[in-house]
Amino acid sequence: MPGTTRTQVGIVGAGPAGLVLGRLLEREGIDAVVLEARSRDYVEHRLRAGVLEQGTADLLRALGVGDRMDREGLLHAGIELRFDGTGHRIPLADLTGGRHVMLYGQTEMVKDLIAARLESGAELRFEVEDVALHGLEGNAPSIGFRHEGVDHELRCDVVAGCDGFHGVSRGAVPADRLTVRSREYPFAWLGILADVAPSSEELVYTSHERGFALHSLRGPTKSRLYLQVDPGDDVEAWSDDRIWDELHLRMARDDDWVLHEGPVLEKGITPMRSFVAEPMRHGRLFLAGDAVHIVPPTGAKGLNLAVADVKVLGEALVAFLRGGDERGLDAYSATALRRVWRAEHFSWWMTSMLHQDPAAADDPFAVALQRAQLEYVCTSEAAATSLAENYVGLPWARRTLDAPMNRVPRRMREERG
Ligand code: FAD
Ligand code: DHB
Numbered sequence: 356m357p358g359t360t361r362t363q364v365g366i367v368g369a370g371p372a373g374l375v376l377g378r379l380l381e382r383e384g385i386d387a388v389v390l391e392a393r394s395r396d397y398v399e400h401r402l403r404a405g406v407l408e409q410g411t412a413d414l415l416r417a418l419g420v421g422d423r424m425d426r427e428g429l430l431h432a433g434i435e436l437r438f439d440g441t442g443h444r445i446p447l448a449d450l451t452g453g454r455h456v457m458l459y460g461q462t463e464m465v466k467d468l469i470a471a472r473l474e475s476g477a478e479l480r481f482e483v484e485d486v487a488l489h490g491l492e493g494n495a496p497s498i499g500f501r502h503e504g505v506d507h508e509l510r511c512d513v514v515a516g517c518d519g520f521h522g523v524s525r526g527a528v529p530a531d532r533l534t535v536r537s538r539e540y541p542f543a544w545l546g547i548l549a550d551v552a553p554s555s556e557e558l559v560y561t562s563h564e565r566g567f568a569l570h571s572l573r574g575p576t577k578s579r580l581y582l583q584v585d586p587g588d589d590v591e592a593w594s595d596d597r598i599w600d601e602l603h604l605r606m607a608r609d610d611d612w613v614l615h616e617g618p619v620l621e622k623g624i625t626p627m628r629s630f631v632a633e634p635m636r637h638g639r640l641f642l643a644g645d646a647v648h649i650v651p652p653t654g655a656k657g658l659n660l661a662v663a664d665v666k667v668l669g670e671a672l673v674a675f676l677r678g679g680d681e682r683g684l685d686a687y688s689a690t691a692l693r694r695v696w697r698a699e700h701f702s703w704w705m706t707s708m709l710h711q712d713p714a715a716a717d718d719p720f721a722v723a724l725q726r727a728q729l730e731y732v733c734t735s736e737a738a739a740t741s742l743a744e745n746y747v748g749l750p751w752a753r754r755t756l757d758a759p760m761n762r763v764p765r766r767m768r769e770e771r772g
Pocket of ligand 2: 403404405406558569571572579652653654655656
């Protein structure tokens, strides 16, 4: 075939997972090719997440792609939980020994990674078509695709499936080899980007009887706001006026806090689901990011989890491709899944605590439980610390069950006298 080429790692998808993996490998001298179905312009402007865990931001710096993030991103030390017209600050940094999150749009992070890859000369092809994975169960997998009208075969040592929830990689695994666990939610998020300075310096997660609302930001002049809506809603049914009216109603605070309005630059509705497919490996195919798991967006874990997967995968690939050491690859799925399930629980918990389940509206017991949980998180240092450590991101290497927690926390020692 005229278009037959070879690389060590064939990476399908140029989202956060594929691009960070490509960068990690490039820095270690491993050859990789990134194949992306969409155009560069589309990928660079796809409006999505905006909260980077401290570990994600640190990794981008270590990979030499953190300069613009450090100049233009905003370090946040806390978030607000708002309900019953009152705001309650969760001091993330104080509760986690000084850890922060970085507000920096996924679009910007993706632009930085693409620019760095193209500048280095490493291969990245946009607008590839008909991607198909072959020979995954043997030692010489390959990726077939068409680019600029020419059919290609890319022969690889390993394939990384980083092509998001609707990609082809997960589907290349025989269905009987994957265990899928999932949950649909009876609501969705309507998100807008508004050309107006943020109304609050920190993120505001609001629980209201009309539904959840979130105030976030993109730099000093842009606000990013979200509303819980019905999953069947058409975005056209939400005029700008209706969106602002609803945001005002849900986010109202009893003091003089004001929500600033501005022109709506973009709006879209995102369904919410939890989804995990296991294992994250099939032969020489390794799945990462949204290709293999989805979290509901409350708590902003999706992007961070994608990056955490490829950090583990990248290190394992380097050990394998440099010295034939397969231990990291063999452990990849189990190692990554531990973090995945922690994030799945956190995202589900944040979602359940803050949204209105239409089915539970007539269930006073459910309503009271939700209220009790909110109050607990905002009044107990232990509960707030649990939220905070998950929000800023747990350490890459965490304690395991066979390493018992034998240290009694300082606070408990003091209480015991
Ligand atoms: P993706 O970003 O989906 O990247 C996959 C890439 O693969 C894409 O560029 C895609 O075009 C490409 N691709 C697909 N099929 C093929 C193919 N056959 N061949 C080649 N390439 C292919 N998370 C948050 O934390 N907060 C949010 O507010 C938030 N909002 C979101 C809104 C939407 C609409 C979506 C879909 C997700 C949102 N997320 C959010 C989740 C977060 O953006 C994702 O978790 C993150 O993008 C995952 O990165 P990824 O690289 O795994 O997948
Ligand atoms: C944003 C998205 C989230 O899912 C979240 O929990 C907080 C902020 C954002 O897009 O800014």
